[in-house]
Amino acid sequence: MAFLGMATGCVESPSRVADLVREARFQEDVVQGTTFRHRLFRREAAPAPTGTAGSGTLHIYIEGDGRPFIFRALVTADPTPRDPLMLHLMALDPAPSVYIGRPCYFGFAHDPNCNSAYWTAKRFAPEVIESIGSVLQSEVARAHASRIEIYGHSGGGTLAVLLAARITGVTRVIAIAPTLDIAAWCALHGYTPLLGSLNPAELSLQSLPIVYLVGNADTNTPPAFVEAAAARTGTRDAVRVIPGYTHNCCWQQLWRAVLSETSQR
Secondary structure, X not given: OOOOOOOEOOOOOXXXXXXXXXXXXXXXXXXEOXXXXXXXXXXXXXXXXXXXXXXXXXXXXXXXXXXOEEEOOEEOOOOOOOOOHHHHHHHOOOOOEEEEXXXXXXXXXXXXXXXXXXXXXXXXXXHHHHHHHHHHHHHHHHHOEEEEEEEEEOHHHHHHHHHHOOOOOEEEEEEEOXXXXXXXXXXXXXXXXXXXXXXHHHOOOOOOOEEEEEEOOOOOOOHHHHHHHHHHHOOHHHEEEEOOOOOOXXXXXXXXXXXXXXXXX
């Protein structure tokens, strides 16, 4: 899947985002990270008194890779997902939550620091992690939160793991169908290696409170793939295989139970 230097396709606007934001009554914002601008959607708790440390948990949602390509070698001009799964999941979450848009997504594909490499080969680059991380920490301070739970799907699960490995205060990571070993994932599908991206499988993660959820019918990140990647990081016991689920289906049905379980820990 050679993509660098390829022509880009036409933009397709995400048709469901505005509806989801309106229906869930999320607050929308744009925040500058260290390198990129990020579109944010928030479900806020009541404001904490000024000067208090706060003791609540903030839930952070990170979307998957969206639509980097129109065809196998045709890069899209805007990778924004049209029907973002993680925004659907956040709509089911009553807790204080923030959906952090990935760099160059949600209308920012033509920003000065953006180019198609940031939704293809460099989607997990250090500057991507740093920029999302700076926004995450600003949101934690804004919410006066003392605990952080990070949730991500697919490539967003990869980012969730990479973020948790460098940010203090993370008490839970839920990675749904993560591309946990990006080198093995590219080899599995015959894709061009993601040069310039960080690979979570090269890290030691056993000290992190991680759960990996993967459907037994997932052909994008199959259970055996996730289990092998998790074993490399020392987190093999964190893998949970869900019968009947695929890469994208049917995580909304399970999400309230997942949130209930994590809130009791």
